[in-house]
Amino acid sequence: MAARYDRAITVFSPDGHLFQVEYAQEAVKKGSTAVGIRGTDIVVLGVEKKSVAKLQDERTVRKICALDDHVCMAFAGLTADARIVINRARVECQSHKLTVEDPVTVEYITRFIATLKQKYTQSNGRRPFGISALIVGFDDDGIPRLYQTDPSGTYHAWKANAIGRSAKTVREFLEKNYTEGTIATDSEAIKLAIRALLEVVQSGGKNIELAIIRRNQPLKMFSAKEIESQVVDIEREKEEAEKKKSKKTI
Amino acid sequence: MALESVCSWRAPEGLRPRLPGAGDWALPGGRAPRALPQPQGPALAHGTTTLAFRFRHGVIAAADTRSSCGSYVACPASQKVIPVHRHLVGTTSGTSADCATWYRILQRELRLRALREGRLPSVAGAAKLLAAMLFRYRGLGLCVATALGGWDQAGPALFYVYSDGTLLAGDVFSAGSGSPYAYGVLDRGYRYDMTVQEAYCLARRAVAHAARRDAYSGGSVDLYHVKESGWERVSREDACALYAGPQEAGDPGEEAAAPTPEPALLSPPGPGAHGSNRRGAGALPGARKPERGWEERAVWGRHADRGPRE
Numbered sequence A: 001m002a003a004r005y006d007r008a009i010t011v012f013s014p015d016g017h018l019f020q021v022e023y024a025q026e027a028v029k030k031g032s033t034a035v036g037i038r039g040t041d042i043v044v045l046g047v048e049k050k051s052v053a054k055l056q057d058e059r060t061v062r063k064i065c066a067l068d069d070h071v072c073m074a075f076a077g078l079t080a081d082a083r084i085v086i087n088r089a090r091v092e093c094q095s096h097k098l099t100v101e102d103p104v105t106v107e108y109i110t111r112f113i114a115t116l117k118q119k120y121t122q123s124n125g126r127r128p129f130g131i132s133a134l135i136v137g138f139d140d141d142g143i144p145r146l147y148q149t150d151p152s153g154t155y156h157a158w159k160a161n162a163i164g165r166s167a168k169t170v171r172e173f174l175e176k177n178y179t180e181g182t183i184a185t186d187s188e189a190i191k192l193a194i195r196a197l198l199e200v201v202q203s204g205g206k207n208i209e210l211a212i213i214r215r216n217q218p219l220k221m222f223s224a225k226e227i228e229s230q231v232v233d234i235e236r237e238k239e240e241a242e243k244k245k246s247k248k249t250i
Numbered sequence B: 001m002a003l004e005s006v007c008s009w010r011a012p013e014g015l016r017p018r019l020p021g022a023g024d025w026a027l028p029g030g031r032a033p034r035a036l037p038q039p040q041g042p043a044l045a046h047g048t049t050t051l052a053f054r055f056r057h058g059v060i061a062a063a064d065t066r067s068s069c070g071s072y073v074a075c076p077a078s079q080k081v082i083p084v085h086r087h088l089v090g091t092t093s094g095t096s097a098d099c100a101t102w103y104r105i106l107q108r109e110l111r112l113r114a115l116r117e118g119r120l121p122s123v124a125g126a127a128k129l130l131a132a133m134l135f136r137y138r139g140l141g142l143c144v145a146t147a148l149g150g151w152d153q154a155g156p157a158l159f160y161v162y163s164d165g166t167l168l169a170g171d172v173f174s175a176g177s178g179s180p181y182a183y184g185v186l187d188r189g190y191r192y193d194m195t196v197q198e199a200y201c202l203a204r205r206a207v208a209h210a211a212r213r214d215a216y217s218g219g220s221v222d223l224y225h226v227k228e229s230g231w232e233r234v235s236r237e238d239a240c241a242l243y244a245g246p247q248e249a250g251d252p253g254e255e256a257a258a259p260t261p262e263p264a265l266l267s268p269p270g271p272g273a274h275g276s277n278r279r280g281a282g283a284l285p286g287a288r289k290p291e292r293g294w295e296e297r298a299v300w301g302r303h304a305d306r307g308p309r310e
Helices: A019-030 A079-100 A106-120 A167-177 A186-198 A224-249 B002-007 B096-117 B123-135 B179-189 B196-213 B239-244 B294-300
Strands: A034-038 A042-048 A064-068 A071-077 A131-138 A144-149 A155-157 A160-163 A208-214 B050-055 B058-064 B067-069 B072-075 B081-085 B088-094 B144-152 B155-162 B167-169 B172-175 B220-227 B230-238
Touching: A019 A071, A019 A131, A034 A071, A034 A131, A034 A144, A034 A167, A034 A186, A042 A071, A042 A131, A042 A144, A042 A186, A064 A079, A064 A131, A071 A079, A071 A208, A079 A106, A079 A131, A079 B123, A106 A131, A106 A144, A106 A155, A131 A160, A131 A208, A144 A160, A160 A167, A160 A186, A167 A186, A186 A208, A186 A224, A208 A224, B050 B088, B050 B144, B050 B155, B050 B179, B050 B196, B058 B081, B058 B088, B058 B144, B058 B155, B058 B196, B081 B096, B081 B220, B088 B096, B088 B172, B088 B220, B096 B123, B096 B144, B123 B144, B123 B155, B123 B167, B144 B172, B144 B220, B155 B172, B172 B179, B179 B196, B196 B220, B196 B230, B196 B239, B220 B239, B230 B239
Parallel strands: none
Antiparallel strands: A034 A042, A034 A160, A042 A208, A064 A071, A071 A131, A131 A144, A144 A155, B050 B058, B050 B172, B058 B220, B067 B072, B081 B088, B088 B144, B144 B155, B155 B167, B220 B230
């Protein structure tokens, strides 16, 4: 049944599916994991870095991109598609500033990206974008926000979310561990993001890329050293927690 | 047209209104600009006095109410301060029809944006929008000189927009044929830290003085105040009565002085009647002699404690 309705995306299947859009979501599930967390004064984005070939320049592979001074996004899925979406979003951020004299709100740029994605699900001759995006930032009212878009063009606000490979595992971890306490301070929120990624990433801190935005400050990418020190802290805390537990059982 | 911009719907060829695209001139089909006939009939006059200034407690907008068409007063009680939305008003001067139309278009655009974004654009955004819309018709004879004043998230804001696309931010603006007279009064009395009553008094005085000297301004003086809670129409008072009547509280130097009496029709003008010194010269029998001459009142202003100039 599916075979007859997945050629051109403008065709609905009899049971109401747009198969091309669902296949795009499958492409997203193949991409490397990205996690986003909304703290009280900070927003954190972490991605799993795929290991690069020996001769490849690591710095050219960037999965976290700034859209404007106060908004940035991470994606999961087809990198080439993401590049197009990010370029359009960056242009829109500046156009908005030119015509409306105000920087974009996070919700506005999310809605723009989602509308762009939806257009591609309703034009013939085009396929949907094969990416999901996590868009974070602060509005001028100082409130942090996190939004997620998917290839169908829907978007939702989240407190914490993950996309890409093993997104389900990471999301379950976040559901268990995202409490008022764990996002109380900036460093706690950062640690939560790293812990969430460590659940699914092989070989630890080397394969994690992290970025934060604090209120009224531009995007800050963490260096490998900073991530290592966070990972070391996390492992130390884990050991101490284990010790306490084993003490109690004895 | 609204539908086009909101969801990229294009009207079918025959129905699409012939509005210029980006960069096009809105000319009748097939005519070169030089071939356009000049408008005949009474010269469109831009006679008016409008002013707006921003201060600590919001934005004041005031204007006269005379619409003139050459030397013919088309309407002695027109509305030149137009509310755009709850927290934005604009003073209009130039061609009345252009101002009215473009204000309606601005209202429509702001409403659409509010529906899309969930909140109204800032005053800067609204002014930018109006300037951009007017710029597309530059060179085609539009004349709109407007001061948009309002209260947004950043507090009181005021912008001046002209139909050639000029967009200026500032604290005090006046537009129209009476604006030089109004500026004279405004520049003297303006302070950011005025009280509300002082601001009302200043605005009324500026328009009333302009209405006295400018032939194309007159009628009444409209006064609007945009506060944090929204715009409020403070008053509409007759310009002559305002000029002749007692000044209100808030301007100590003016309280005791009477306005300049009318030049006498019966007695010949003496040498002292020229210029601004009218003390005693050519006064009508029943007229009150002013305590101080006109120049001294101008000097007094806020420096009432310094005493008279002698």
